[in-house]
Amino acid sequence: MSEIRLSAEVRTEFGKGSARRARRAGLVPAVVYGHGHTPVHLNLPGHDLMLALKTSNALISLSIDGKQEFVLPKAVQRDAIKRTIKHVDLILVKRGEKVTVEIPVHTEGELAPGGNLLEHVLNALPVEAEATHLPESVTVSVEGLEAGASIHAKDITLPAGTTLAVDGDTVVLQVIGAQAEAPAEETEAAEATEAPAEA
Missing domain, CATH: 2.40.240.10 (Ribosomal Protein L25; Chain P)
Incomplete structure (x- = not known):
């Protein structure tokens, strides 16, 4: 930097x-x-x-x-x-001093097909680095990830001289499955079944 x-x-x-x-x-x-x-x-x-x-x-x-x-x-x-x-x-x-900062987490790539959503559990990752060589951000690939997949802090490749300042098992990103909606015909049929019969 x-x-x-x-x-x-x-x-x-x-x-x-x-x-x-x-x-x-x-x-x-x-x-x-x-x-x-x-x-x-x-x-x-x-x-x-x-x-x-x-x-x-x-x-x-x-x-x-x-x-x-x-x-x-x-x-x-x-x-x-x-x-x-x-x-x-x-x-x-000072030069040579280690400091703890948070760096933005950017993503690249496309999720697996299916309309799933990517949730940023952490928008910024706590790291420790030398004060005059702080990374500006970190980029994580989410290419092909499917519902239920998670990326932990320890899975992220950090620049040289930078270490995690958070537990490695901390979830940073996770893929949430798309909420399937029942077709209109099925919904109407279910409502008709539940409705009491009229005399």
């Missing part, structure tokens, strides 16, 4: 008023914490941050007062209507 570089400015004003002013200026309030450091309050460029967060588990290289720090998004608060980013929590990471 390539790192994304952003420049940050340290916030010296706090409260809702300063946050609103920052957003009007195209900035997003943020907090960086971790490794026992005192949390640092920042403003980040809104447009660049929005583009960065389109990548799952984006590794961001922040320039803070001339010092480069690696961070990962921990919590993103969005406007309920506009979906713009209102605030973001970032956690400090």
Whole structure:
């Protein structure tokens, strides 16, 4: 995964008023914490941050007062209507450090014929990987799977250097059989049989 570089400015004003002013200026309030450091309050460029967060588990290289720090998004608060980013929590990471993240599970291929449904029991798979080499996602083949089939976490091939952070027997995907509907003629006949005879 390539790192994304952003420049940050340290916030010296706090409260809702300063946050609103920052957003009007195209900035997003943020907090960086971790490794026992005192949390640092920042403003980040809104447009660049929005583009960065389109990548799952984006590794961001922040320039803070001339010092480069690696961070990962921990919590993103969005406007309920506009979906713009209102605030973001970032956690400090270092090269070589192992971190636990969730990566999206994508599928490829077609199920066996029969109108069965594929259920994503887990939309994202918890994994552990080196902070500066996080996988963006994992792709699983469901080609030819029939009703009742399941794919467990241990069945998924992970990128090199990545390990599961969940029990291997955890079901990630399963195929649900199509619900067969009785023909209309059979339904009507059954209803007629159940109905009491009229005098």
